Amino acid sequence: MQELGRYFAILIALSFSIGGNAADRDGCAQFQVEGGRISIPIQVAGSGTRAFVNTGTRTIGISSSLAETLGLEVQASDRPQDPRFAGLFQQFGTIENLPIVVFGQEIQLPEAYVFNSDLEVANFSLLQFRDLIVQVDNPQSRICFVNREALPLGDAQNIEMRTSRTGSAAVEITLNQEQDVWLELQLGFSGAITLDYFAALSLDFVEDGVEAEFPSSNSVADILQLGPYELGAISVTHPTQRPQSSRFSAGLRTASRPRGQETDGQIGYEILQHFVLTMDFGEERMHVFAP
Helix, strand or coil: CHHHHHHHHHHHHHHHHCCCCCCCCCCEEECEEECCEEEEEEEECCEEEEEEEECCCCCEEEEHHHHHHCCCCCEECCCCCCCCCCHHHCEEEEEEEEEEEECCEEEEEEEEEEECCCCCCEEEEHHHCCCEEEEEECCCCEEEEEEHHHCCCCCCCCEEEEEECCCCEEEEEEECCCEEEEEEECCCCCCCEEECHHHHHHCCCCCCCCCCCCCEEEEEEEEEEECCEEEEEEEEEEECCCCCCCHHHHHHHHHCCCCCECCCEEECHHHHCCCEEEEECCCCEEEEECC
């Protein structure tokens, strides 16, 4: 899958340099927002549909419903189910040699994953473009791809970004002017912020040892500091009970890459929709701007 990401980056960079049709002439493509999630047009095996854009570690996948409608042969997955994912996020198979058209480029995918969903849609991760600058202009509803040499972020970076232990991008924010937390940057998550139990406990969103009626709850952060910007009254979803350690979580910590940043939750589109996000996933740099 890493080779596939480099292949995409090369194709799109070439299309920009020769004025191809992968996107507009300025290297940008429009997107739509559906239910708080960014989507782009895509063709899968000759059939037009929408792909939900995310910043997860998986590259391109299609739903089980779309695979069935198109009569595609799904190879059963030999991987154990991942407890971190459920429902539409759970991969249960793959498709080999899948033709797609995205950003105007015809590509034969060596392999695409299949996820469980009744919707005839696809998933598309921006994280595969590690050799390009990716700009998500939410106010203008467009995604731009720029060669790194044309837009270096070394001096412009105004928020810390690192690769998380799961391989996705993570950013550092401050809540209530006192608690610095690292959150996975998830454009595919339509909500605002989720925190794990211990981050919520440190912010007094939960009281340790107190029995709660529901397993999760919503609290309000008075102030969120995102780079140079402050936002107020931010909804935060978090567990209400201390988690029990599991064999999976222990194994995940042991197998984590040494350089991976431990995270405390996620930040999603409800917050990110107000900003222009310019990201260099390969160099771990990011700039945020509120027009």
